[in-house]
Amino acid sequence: MKSLIKMTLVSGAIVLALSGCDDKKTSESNTETTESKVTLSTDAQKEAYALGSSFATYMKSNLEQNEIKPDQEYLISGFNETFRDASQLSKDDVKTILDAFGKRIQEESKARFEKEKADNTAAGNKFREEFAKQDGVKKTKSGLLYQIIKEGSESHPTAEDTVIVHYTGTLTDGRKFDSSYDRGEPATFPLNGVIKGWTEGIQLIGVGGKIKLVVPPELAYGDQSFPGQNDKASIQPASTLVFEVELLGIDNGNAKDQNSQETNSQKAK
Template sequence: MKSLIKMTLISSAMVFALAGCNENENASTGKLTISTDAQKESYALGSSFATYMKDNLDQNEIQTDLEYLIGGFEETYRGASQLSEDEIKKTLNAFRERVEKESKARFEKEKTENTAAGEKFRQEFAKQKGVKQTKSGLLYQIIKEGNGRHPTADDSVIVHYVGTLTNGQKFDSSYDHGETATFPLKAVISGWTEGIQLIGVGGKIKLVVPPELAYGDQKRGGQGDKPGIGPASTLVFEVELLGIDGDDSQQSIQPLGHEEKVKPSAEPQQ
């Protein structure tokens, strides 16, 4: 957290110094005029810092007063800081403690909510027709058995999948990536390692994975408009087993509901 705050503040100061203290500002548009390679390099550096700063501030829900952030940089750079080194140290230490406390409170709240939501979802899913539970706590519903061989934990599988949270929000999908996913079963969450072995090639299965068989209390950030995975999240997957890597005769099976075969990916999506 200490390095995060330090780097975020440095990034903030530098980007606004580069963008806001340049005398080459176009008065009519309010934008900088980029005329030289040096200006372009500085602008690109500032843009990179801004992206880093925004991502980290948003992730940690940190609010800053940009006017005073820029002012603190400018005045200190010119040797006219209104705060002594001791005041700055004490202020940033208090700031770090507050941010850590607020972050921990948000984490615990999210974990409690996800735990309750997951337990409720799993209880309701367990009542559905054909749902079974393994000794580990994995819930599954076989949609189609599949006619090919069942993979083992030592196999690499070729799949299509959709992953959602218990509220129905989709956080990942191989269909959205436009290609299948190929990966060793030992390299994914244990709920997948266990669950995919329950069907044969050509089959489809729905997995409801409790957090202890998924990512536990880890948080995994989302991408773009896709939500992230919060702590203690129960995850829901629908997976089509299209083939087992190396079994060439089994890789021609079509994804359910799709007319054309999609080229398998060389990298795991999970």
């Protein structure tokens, strides 16, 4: 939160200073409503507008990430009035208010984190307990649960191999957070460069095989969180993740594996 406030103040100062390079607006233009649009004619106007747009995008993204919803009217008024050297607050006032604001946001963020972690831990424990009762489910020493849907060939990858896969990743409630199928192409990556649950689990099947992995948080992203993209669900702290993965090939230059990759890739389309 401190970095947000600091960058907001610094970025705002830069934008306001550089905006001075634009043609001066009359005092009447300052009374225009936020719905009115300016005309972008000169390079200086476009540059100033782009700086303002960049600042707004950065600020909006950070506010949303911290679940902060300020009154837009007052936010814009604070910006405009300060730019005209007509701020209703002194610099000391601004600092005092933002320090208190940052502290409150940090406390709210910490409370939200602890609740999400507790809820996800409970949900993950329950899901893994129920999944373990299904036919064919096995558990490794690390705590990884897996169910082999299709064994595949005798050609198994090692942790040092690069694999080609199709997969879908969901949360324990079934919401999808990632899918190579949705992107329309397989994913290729070094097996030792992904989460521990994948590194261990994908080695359990051969090329052409398919496996379901239920990955506890300690073998996934732990207490980290990641926002959802393109209408996908977000990954919250202590999330148990569920994957269905097809191993299409092993990208190690071996002709046999490459042929298997091409055959399985065609089947996947």
